Amino acid sequence: MRLGFPRALMYYEYYPFWAGFFYKLGIELVTSPSTNREIMEMGLKKAADETCLPVKILVGHLMALRDVEGIFLPRLVSMEENTYLCPKILGLPESVLYAIPEQEIYTLDVNWREGKREVLKSLLAFRTRIGRTKSQIREGFAEAQRWQKAYRRMRNAGWSFEESMECFETLAEPLKLKDLGFSRERSHRQKTADFEDGWLLDQGDITDSLEKKPRIALVGHSYLTYESYANMNLVQRLREKAQVLVVENVEATPIELQQSHLQKKIFWSHAKKIYGAGSYYVEDPEIDGLIYLSCFGCGTDSMTNDLLARRARQNQKPYLVLTLDEHTGEAGLVTRIEAFLDMLERRDDYESNLSSYGEHMDRHSSFT
Amino acid sequence: MKVTFPHMGNTWIVIQALLENLSVDYVVPPLNSKETLTIGTQLSPESFCLPLKLNLGNFVQAAALGADTALITGGVGPCRFGYYGEMERQILQEAGYPFDVITLEPPDGSLIGLAERIRKLAGEKNTWNRIVKAMLFAYRKSLVLDQIEDLFHGFRPRIQSPTQVDRLYEETKRRLVQAMTDQGLKDVLNWLKDVMQQSLADYVDCMEENPLRIAVVGEIYTILEPFISMDVEKELGNLGAVVDRSIYLSGWVGEHVFRGLVQGYRPLRPYYTLAKPYLNHFVGGHARETIGATVKYAQEGYEGIVQLLPLGCMPEIVASAILPKIQEDYGIPIMTLTVDEHTGRAGIQTRLEAFVDLLERSRHNLTAINEGVLELAGR
Ligand code: SF4
Ligand code: SF4
Numbered sequence: 001m002r003l004g005f006p007r008a009l010m011y012y013e014y015y016p017f018w019a020g021f022f023y024k025l026g027i028e029l030v031t032s033p034s035t036n037r038e039i040m041e042m043g044l045k046k047a048a049d050e051t052c053l054p055v056k057i058l059v060g061h062l063m064a065l066r067d068v069e070g071i072f073l074p075r076l077v078s079m080e081e082n083t084y085l086c087p088k089i090l091g092l093p094e095s096v097l098y099a100i101p102e103q104e105i106y107t108l109d110v111n112w113r114e115g116k117r118e119v120l121k122s123l124l125a126f127r128t129r130i131g132r133t134k135s136q137i138r139e140g141f142a143e144a145q146r147w148q149k150a151y152r153r154m155r156n157a158g159w160s161f162e163e164s165m166e167c168f169e170t171l172a173e174p175l176k177l178k179d180l181g182f183s184r185e186r187s188h189r190q191k192t193a194d195f196e197d198g199w200l201l202d203q204g205d206i207t208d209s210l211e212k213k214p215r216i217a218l219v220g221h222s223y224l225t226y227e228s229y230a231n232m233n234l235v236q237r238l239r240e241k242a243q244v245l246v247v248e249n250v251e252a253t254p255i256e257l258q259q260s261h262l263q264k265k266i267f268w269s270h271a272k273k274i275y276g277a278g279s280y281y282v283e284d285p286e287i288d289g290l291i292y293l294s295c296f297g298c299g300t301d302s303m304t305n306d307l308l309a310r311r312a313r314q315n316q317k318p319y320l321v322l323t324l325d326e327h328t329g330e331a332g333l334v335t336r337i338e339a340f341l342d343m344l345e346r347r348d349d350y351e352s353n354l355s356s357y358g359e360h361m362d363r364h365s366s367f368t
Numbered sequence: 369m370k371v372t373f374p375h376m377g378n379t380w381i382v383i384q385a386l387l388e389n390l391s392v393d394y395v396v397p398p399l400n401s402k403e404t405l406t407i408g409t410q411l412s413p414e415s416f417c418l419p420l421k422l423n424l425g426n427f428v429q430a431a432a433l434g435a436d437t438a439l440i441t442g443g444v445g446p447c448r449f450g451y452y453g454e455m456e457r458q459i460l461q462e463a464g465y466p467f468d469v470i471t472l473e474p475p476d477g478s479l480i481g482l483a484e485r486i487r488k489l490a491g492e493k494n495t496w497n498r499i500v501k502a503m504l505f506a507y508r509k510s511l512v513l514d515q516i517e518d519l520f521h522g523f524r525p526r527i528q529s530p531t532q533v534d535r536l537y538e539e540t541k542r543r544l545v546q547a548m549t550d551q552g553l554k555d556v557l558n559w560l561k562d563v564m565q566q567s568l569a570d571y572v573d574c575m576e577e578n579p580l581r582i583a584v585v586g587e588i589y590t591i592l593e594p595f596i597s598m599d600v601e602k603e604l605g606n607l608g609a610v611v612d613r614s615i616y617l618s619g620w621v622g623e624h625v626f627r628g629l630v631q632g633y634r635p636l637r638p639y640y641t642l643a644k645p646y647l648n649h650f651v652g653g654h655a656r657e658t659i660g661a662t663v664k665y666a667q668e669g670y671e672g673i674v675q676l677l678p679l680g681c682m683p684e685i686v687a688s689a690i691l692p693k694i695q696e697d698y699g700i701p702i703m704t705l706t707v708d709e710h711t712g713r714a715g716i717q718t719r720l721e722a723f724v725d726l727l728e729r730s731r732h733n734l735t736a737i738n739e740g741v742l743e744l745a746g747r
Contacts, residue, residue: 050706051685075649084446090651091686098692109649263469264454267445299448299682302415303455310458 001130002028003072003106004065007035008058009089010076012161012222016168018072020147021123024140025132030068031169032061035229039064044326046099052297053324054223055088057230059099070104078113079269086268086300106130155248161226214344215243217281219274219308220293220301222247224324231293232330234322234337238291241341245287250277261311271300278308282317288344289318291337296325318344369393369468371489372435374423375400377592378517379617381545382510383439388548389502390490397430400595404429409709411459418596418678418708419589420452424459431465439489441625442473447652447683472625479627507621507630509544512553514616514633516540516560521612523564524605525579527571533605536563576608580727583665585614585658586676587684592617596707597676598716604674607724612670614639614661615654639664646690653683659690666698672727673700674720679708701726 005011005018011031022029032039035057043060065071073093078084088095093107108126111118120141127137147168154164218238224231225246238244255276259265266272281287290312294301305321312319320340322333371394373383380396387394398404400422408425427438438457443450457469470489472482486499494502524533543556568575582604590597591613601611619632631637639660640650647659662673675691677684688704695702703723705716 048685048689050680051689077649082444084652087446087652087655087682087686090446090649091647091655091683091689094647095686095689098689262454263457264442264451264471267450297680298415299417299680302413302417302680303448303451306413306416306455307458310462 004068005031006061007032008061016151017144017148019168021140021144024143032064053295072106075109077111083269214288217245217290219278247277254280271304282311292321294323370435371437372430373439374426386506395433395435397426437468442471510618525608530606580609581670582609582672583612583670585661590676598713655683655687658687666700673702675704
């Protein structure tokens with residue numbers, strides 16, 4: 001059996017889980033290619049105008065999955081206690097079926113809100129769809145969790161997104177990782193001392209040169225941060241000029257602690273993480289500025305961004321919002337990043353005048 | 369403490385009754401207007417949903433009348449609505465209006481918790497007994513309000529004079545506001561029915577025997593608030609269509625505030641079953657209600673559906689991606705109208721006229737329907 005898995009949305013955080021699950025069950029999972037022009041255009045053309053960019057990209061990927069017996073598209077309801085995912089993710093797969101009328105869809109609900117047992121129950125109910133036994137499903141579930149955990153550990157240990165995901169993409173790699181001991185050679189670019197000031201750096205190129213690079217935090221949904229086609233290699237561009245920290249570099253405890261600035265906790269799994277990490281970086285004196293990477297049509301970002309922008313204002317932390325949309329041009333992006341980095345530098349030079357420095361770019365605006 | 373609350377159509381009539389019976393010091397904000405919207409838009413990022421912008425406008429306008437405490441309903445997701453309270457508090461604070469926000473929601477779904485919140489609002493002077501009575505009366509008033517609105521749905525298309533209907537509607541609301549006993553509520557209803565019967569008798573000769581039936585579905589705020597729907601129901605009525613709507617206030621209160629303990633004038637539960645084949649899970653907001661209601665109206669032989677949503681509304685975007693499937697399965701034309709702060713009345717009017725026109729033509733000619741639907745869908 002050969003199932004397709006779109007390289008979009010939930011791929012960016014949870015692919016290892018499903019890769020492990022299906023690997024154990026002997027079902028081949030094929031991912032769509034990295035986003036390219038064709039995929040993007042199919043998505044933009046076919047998806048509803050009003051929906052957000054990531055859902056449009058998902059539609060493109062679904063259409064790009066050919067030569068498979070079906071497409072696996074679970075409904076992720078919640079990733080942890082007391083939270084949900086956004087309505088558009090809850091509305092999958094039904095709300096994208098129109099794009100792939102010919103395809104067989106394999107789906108199930110995944111709800112961690114109610115705990116592990118509920119998830120297992122849902123997986124067990126799914127077994128008839130893929131013709132597996134209860135005990136096979138149980139083994140698959142265990143393997144899935146192991147892989148997901150391995151992924152998280154790799155990220156925490158400073159492996160980049162691409163580096164870690166590669167292990168789960170190529171089926172030979174996980175075998176090597178079987179004992180989760182990270183037996184693989186570390187990338188040569190990686191410095192051993194990536195554990196700096198208590199932070200885990202996401203492959204930040206820490207050069208030994210005396211030239212001081214600003215430290216910036218890039219926050220936003222994983223499916224935008226690592227969607228290098230849609231964001232025009234933003235992460236790499238930034239790394240040329242700065243040390244970059246991301247949401248995944250902040251651990252669960254500080255994220256939870258940061259919610260105390262709010263009278264009501266954020267109830268979306270991802271927005272909560274983004275807010276917690278962003279707010280943590282706002283407080284951190286070592287961070288020179290924040291960039292919020294958002295996209296057209298994101299409902300939860302409209303709120304998280306507003307909350308974070310306010311935190312940044314209150315703490316006089318430079319803050320920039322980049323809103324990706326389908327018309328985003330490379331030139332505009334580069335100009336805005338450069339202006340921001342320049343500002344950080346100037347700000348650094350005149351540290352003493354800090355309080356009178358009110359330069360903020362925190363309203364939603366596209367950089368077209 | 370001076371309490372205020374956001375507008376949503378005629379909801380204020382019911383909340384006013386509740387606060388009045390609890391002897392809470394309150395102020396009703398001025399009705400939604402251009403000014404409300406302008407204030408709200410200035411305070412919000414552009415990508416906020418429209419109801420949130422209007423709420424902010426309401427609060428600022430109420431602050432000018434001395435309000436310092438905002439009473440809102442809540443919930444814990446997954447839609448943005450559940451986070452309005454904290455957003456509003458922070459924005460108002462920063463803009464120089466330090467509001468206290470009291471969220472009327474059953475925390476963890478418990479009704480006792482809800483009663484406790486109301487107690488906080490009502491203060492020690494109120495006995496539990498009085499609080500419960502006030503809540504139940506407010507609920508009964510919402511039932512009557514819904515009935516009144518629905519009576520007008522049937523009345524308007526049959527009366528040739530829109531201004532006459534408008535006048536009667538305003539007069540009825542005035543009477544309803546004043547009715548503070550169960551007998552009073554009954555009297556309003558009976559009076560209204562009498563007046564309507566008489567007027568209908570006057571028009572009996574020129575009445576359309578079999579008017580079009582169109583249902584309005586969608587995001588609750590938009591369908592209940594004529595200011596942002598550009599009076600969709602009224603316009604459709606004036607164009608000669610009998611209108612129904614998926615959600616009435618009491619149904620919403622029953623489901624969300626009383627956790628399904630009471631069902632309201634139009635229960636929401638049946639929608640969930642009907643929605644199943646198309647959307648097998650809640651997604652927040654009222655997407656399931658939109659889907660389920662559309663199926664219901666299609667089955668009941670309604671001739672057209674209008675879906676209303678504010679720009680960027682997450683659950684309704686999900687719903688609108690699914691509606692074409694129902695349109696196909698039942699052959700019922702569905703038109704989606706998205707509104708935002710820039711929406712003009714004329715644009716909506718034109719689209720409604722075109723829609724009604726299409727439905728009328730299709731009564732005579734079935735093929736027109738398919739072509740027309742494609743045209744209207746406009747994708
Ligand atoms: S969280 Fe935002 S970007 Fe993600 S699916 Fe929801 S609306 Fe789209
Ligand atoms: S239902 Fe739509 S308009 Fe209402 S809060 Fe949710 S996203 Fe906003």
